[in-house]
Amino acid sequence: MKRIAVAGFQHETNTFAPTLAGYADFEEADAWPGLLRGGDVLRGLKGINIPITGFADAASAAGGYEIVPILWCTAEPSSYVTSDAFERITGMILEGIAGAGELDGIYFDLHGAMVTQDHEDGEGELLRRLRHVIGSDLPVVVSLDLHANVTPQMVEHASAINIFRTYPHIDLADTGVRAFASMQRLLTAGTLRKAFRQSPFLVPLTAQHTGSEPCRTLYASLERLEGETLFSADIAMGFPPADIFHSGPSLVAYAGTQGDADSAADTLLQSLLDAENRFDDRLQSPEDAVAEAMAHTGPRTVVIADAQDNPGAGASSDTTGLLHALIAGGAQGAVLGLLNDAEIAAKAHEMSIGAEFPALLGGKSGQQGQVPFKGRFRVEAVGDGEFTFAGAMFGGITAKLGAMAVLRVLDTSADVRVVIGSTRCQCLDQAIFRHLGIEPAEQRIVAVKSSVHFRADFEPIADKILVVEAPGAHPCRLDNITYRNLRPGVRLGPGRRPHLWAGGRSA
Numbered sequence: 001m002k003r004i005a006v007a008g009f010q011h012e013t014n015t016f017a018p019t020l021a022g023y024a025d026f027e028e029a030d031a032w033p034g035l036l037r038g039g040d041v042l043r044g045l046k047g048i049n050i051p052i053t054g055f056a057d058a059a060s061a062a063g064g065y066e067i068v069p070i071l072w073c074t075a076e077p078s079s080y081v082t083s084d085a086f087e088r089i090t091g092m093i094l095e096g097i098a099g100a101g102e103l104d105g106i107y108f109d110l111h112g113a114m115v116t117q118d119h120e121d122g123e124g125e126l127l128r129r130l131r132h133v134i135g136s137d138l139p140v141v142v143s144l145d146l147h148a149n150v151t152p153q154m155v156e157h158a159s160a161i162n163i164f165r166t167y168p169h170i171d172l173a174d175t176g177v178r179a180f181a182s183m184q185r186l187l188t189a190g191t192l193r194k195a196f197r198q199s200p201f202l203v204p205l206t207a208q209h210t211g212s213e214p215c216r217t218l219y220a221s222l223e224r225l226e227g228e229t230l231f232s233a234d235i236a237m238g239f240p241p242a243d244i245f246h247s248g249p250s251l252v253a254y255a256g257t258q259g260d261a262d263s264a265a266d267t268l269l270q271s272l273l274d275a276e277n278r279f280d281d282r283l284q285s286p287e288d289a290v291a292e293a294m295a296h297t298g299p300r301t302v303v304i305a306d307a308q309d310n311p312g313a314g315a316s317s318d319t320t321g322l323l324h325a326l327i328a329g330g331a332q333g334a335v336l337g338l339l340n341d342a343e344i345a346a347k348a349h350e351m352s353i354g355a356e357f358p359a360l361l362g363g364k365s366g367q368q369g370q371v372p373f374k375g376r377f378r379v380e381a382v383g384d385g386e387f388t389f390a391g392a393m394f395g396g397i398t399a400k401l402g403a404m405a406v407l408r409v410l411d412t413s414a415d416v417r418v419v420i421g422s423t424r425c426q427c428l429d430q431a432i433f434r435h436l437g438i439e440p441a442e443q444r445i446v447a448v449k450s451s452v453h454f455r456a457d458f459e460p461i462a463d464k465i466l467v468v469e470a471p472g473a474h475p476c477r478l479d480n481i482t483y484r485n486l487r488p489g490v491r492l493g494p495g496r497r498p499h500l501w502a503g504g505r506s507a
């Protein structure tokens with residue numbers, strides 16, 4: 001019986017976002033379960049499409065493996081993870097592993113873009129400390145998000161890395177299955193040689209959709225490359241709203257010989273370089289998008305993506321730029337979700353359905369350039385925020401989003417409703433609207449605070465998808481960003497100008 005310890009510690013850090021991630025943010029349930037320890041890890045995550053569940057299920061199906069669960073936690077993307085949270089959670093993981101008895105391997109379900117108040121490379125620091133405890137020989141397999149900013153330190157300390165191959169991420173459990181295959185390979189045939197390459201240009205999230213070119217072809221090439229000489233290869237598209245030295249796309253390759261790993265990595269890097277001018281990082285103005293949506297005569301919904309206020313990339317999810325544009329553009333049959341304003345959601349719950357009240361909606365998270373939407377609203381529906389996601393990404397997970405409400409904007413000729421929530425949650429699943437009695441496919445315009453993940457559940461009902469540049473803390477026009485820590489020479493988006501200044505970490 002081989003004994004494998006498993007643990008997960010997930011955070012995607014947007015260093016431009018307004019709020020930190022403290023210990024309580026990892027402890028609490030939101031769209032994901034709260035912090036789980038020991039036997040609760042596998043029980044609490046059973047049946048959920050995430051890597052650690054895929055890994056454990058694959059081990060169970062293979063037989064001959066004992067899984068020793070240590071800890072799993074995640075927090076909604078935000079700015080830096082506090083030192084307190086990082087030290088406490090890392091401490092619990094390392095103590096758990098040190099006390100787990102004789103182990104044959106360790107599997108980590110990590111994101112790969114964690115920046116803490118003290119460490120630009122949270123996962124690399126976690127793995128460095130792990131090696132300090134367990135030494136250099138024990139196999140350590142790591143799975144990462146497609147948005148990982150992979151670093152040389154992560155590659156050095158992990159025996160193998162597997163990365164999601166879909167965005168929207170629908171292959172999370174499958175990535176865990178591939179990580180288990182990496183573990184089996186390491187336990188039966190010994191060390192894998194590794195190669196790591198980094199891209200000389202960044203790619204914003206809006207251009208990373210794996211259903212569009214060039215990502216579709218790049219990702220499809222991975223399975224073809226794997227075979228006799230190459231054990232595995234993966235591409236991370238990176239998480240560019242992280243002002244760190246190693247921000248950006250990268251790739252890893254693992255093979256029995258260094259030559260084969262290097263050769264595969266060079267081939268993949270060349271494919272990425274050749275594809276540079278095919279990444280489309282353009283965004284539409286909210287005003288143009290609303291006009292285009294209103295001019296659309298097809299039978300199905302037009303989806304407008306408020307990509308820069310995507311809480312799944314660390315934004316506040318309470319900006320009102322797109323809402324203002326919907327009203328000013330006279331939008332009809334429009335609904336916008338999910339705008340995070342706990343104060344207004346609570347106020348709506350105190351009232352009866354049909355009640356009307358004046359309010360300042362959204363725009364309260366203190367981000368520069370944000371303004372609340374000042375108006376009168378009618379309460380059309382309320383909900384307790386507890387429902388089950390049904391889309392391909394989160395399907396089966398129970399949401400605990402707190403008080404929610406549907407408010408109709410009054411005193412305007414526009415026909416616009418807003419879905420309000422009390423917890424930041426990316427609008428990537430139709431269940432968010434259905435919880436409040438709104439059927440997305442019956443709306444003329446559905447506006448979502450999401451960059452790409454919404455496509456998994458909303459593309460099937462949409463005639464047209466428009467991605468807009470409204471205010472938000474998830475910048476998608478990278479050449480407008482002032483990076484201080486990024487390595488010099490990296491281009492700020494495909495075909496864009498290079499970053500020239502490395503001025504050191506800002507306060």
Ligand SMILES: [Zn+2]
Pocket residue numbers: 145146147169
């Ligand atoms: Zn991701």
